[in-house]
Amino acid sequence: MILGRTERMVARRYLLPGRGEAFIFLVASISLGAVALGVAALIVVMSVMNGFRAELFDKIVGLNGHAVIQGYSGHGLTNWRQIADEAKATPGVTSAIPLIEQPLAATVDGRVEPILLRGMRVADLRDTIKGDIKQGNLAEVTPGSGNVAIGTGLAQALGLTVGDQISVVNLSGQATPFGTAPRIVSYRVAATFEVGVYDFDKAYVVMPMEDAQTLLLLGDTVQMVELRTVDPDRVTQILTPLAPKVIRDGVVNDWRQMNASLFQALEVERVTMFVVLGIVILIAAFNILSSLIMLVRAKTRDIAILRTMGASRAAMLRIFMTVGMTIGVLGILAGIVLGSVFLFFRQDVVDVIQHITGAQLWDPSIRVLTELPSKPDPLDITVIIVMTLVLTFLATLYPAYKAASTDPVQVLRYE
Template sequence: MDAAKTTKPFSRFEWKIAFAYLRARREEGGVSVMTWISLIGITLAVAALIITLAVRTGFRSEFVDTILGSNAHVTVYSSIYVTEEGTTSRKIADYDDWAEKLRAVPGVTRAAPLVRGQVMASSRGTNAGVEVYGIAPEDLMTIPRVAISPDQHWGDVTRFSEGIAIGSGVARDLGVTVGDKIKIISPDGAKTAFGTSPRVSSFEVVYVFSAGRYDIDKTRAYLPFSEAQTFFNRAGTADEIEVMVEHPEAVDDMAIPLLQAVGERGMIWTWRDASGSFLRALDIEDNVMFVILSVLVLIAAMNIVSGLIMLVKNKGRDIGILRTIGLTEGSILRVFFICGAITGVLGTLFGVILGALFATYIDQVLSFVNWLNGGGAWDPSIRGIYELPAELRGVDILKAVSLSLGLSFIVTIFPARRAARMNPVEALRYE
């Protein structure tokens, strides 16, 4: 008895007894069906949690990357002022001076004057609404998702000064490709005695790009800055300054320096202002999904209790004998704790493997689901991006593992304590 009391916790003989119980056949009072159910349940719950976290992380990363890679991090524009002619305007006449001052702000990587306008594009009787960005060729070359590393591209972006660059969705809607000509039509044309006549110009398509976002590819086109100034009657002016910064996630910290650079007439609109509500909705959804899936992990872990209670009941005679020969309550508790904890550890391990494999081969899985549904499983016109991304992060896996193991260990304690407190006399009374 004294030797038993001085035995170190989780000694070898405790592990041997626990493994013997786990290996025993059902008719010998070994692992019950409930234990197998809890093992499978924890595996699936942990896998679902990891897959969900990976998909949500990947979706957010892809969404933000496509925004930052094809749009201004900060748009600088002018407040309304009265011109010398007595009319109100927001045009920026000294855009070169503004751009130079903005480039001097620490953290700014590019400042490019833009002319913007909405037009109708037409080719062979097919029309599409397009938003035209007038930009200098050297500035276009620095846009990551358009010129540097687009998802797909056709044509030669170095020929941009000779024609027009359009998104792949615009090209598809109009049925054109590189080398074709399209007309762009603006209702804000020349004013005559008979009213305002539309302005129409033809341009050769020299470059087609896919930025990875459905809405951008379907509506965007780029014209050389001077051509856009002429077409939109913006001679000597720009509509806004497109600013790219070194750390887009910290763009709010640059608001005051940017405003100070351009003076009291300047105003700004950041990418967070444009997409912040959607990103906040994603964060809330992430938290809700984590809570829901955590409940699933808890339900799966609770099955350990059922299986362990059945194991304790079947091993009542063994518990009485072990207590009689000198095992302490602590040793009995640890034996059955090991039995339950092993189920949690194995379920968690299998869940991590299954979740990681699913997230790694998400494209193949989605293709299979798409095939089963006959297509349309992922609609980019609704979700904005073209594919379901998944990004495995160590912190997400650690959260899933910690949650699963923590719940498994906690729920295991209760039936293990019941076994430890079993009276050996009562356990052997009818044996």
């Protein structure tokens, strides 16, 4: 839409009305602010939702892998070495890690907490959590040493620190003439770690695979083989050739199947929030519509004079559409800036609100992650901008048409 010099001058004049037209300017300013707030809200919410999904995916998949091979009916894998070799030979599979994972209980000075025991080969153990160590030395966690690493949440719940003892209780111990005797083994806490997922940090006790096999009386059996691939979004296609090769021993489950309800709920919430906050932008577009209608009514005499001076209907359309689109574009730019600033200081904002209200807005035990995440997606931001521009454009059509339809004869007859 190309404007002539006169049209640009008139549009600029209508965007910055005179002293007697302060109310119209106020309504236009409110419209601009509404667009800015709507765009900022959408950018912030979508970025936080994307960040939440990405962080949750990285934490969960980072600790649990992209897929696992498990035995049938809870039975372990006896030929796990062959299964691991078959998996590593599959194109697209980057690693195959045998591991043991068993829910148990831990006790310290009479306090009892549920735990999730994880046994891994030492090399795999160090690769998995080496970047998450908060205290202690992971190198001390070796087979037969009696040392373990525990999550920071569990350490806090049991009042443990590096060097303390933790007793792990296995109720499925050895059979005796009087029944099954629980097996209780004490370990030394050599390190604490924090992966950033509250449920993991509150439950995990990690030890060498040999020690876990001894505790659980598994012999040379593991419970699963964890797989990682080059592309988690293509994990199903990558592992399709592997499933027939291990079908006699176990079944392959990928991260989508293991966490299907969680990620589906996140996607539903993401779409719902987009639709709800999109209504805010729709309301802002109605504000632009109402401000333009008021402007057209206030400028009816000016429009009639311009028409008698030779301005065409198309020129009137362009002038008022430019006024409305300018409000929308300025609102979008302000919204992008406002949203970016909010995202940059998002955790500080949460902390300040928590300090003022005394309420814990981001409880890790409920939100899973320890901090408010953010991951702006250029595609989402583009969709938000385009949607706002389209709604703004549609809002300008009726007022611009009314301005272009003004009959100068009828208006000036009574002036």
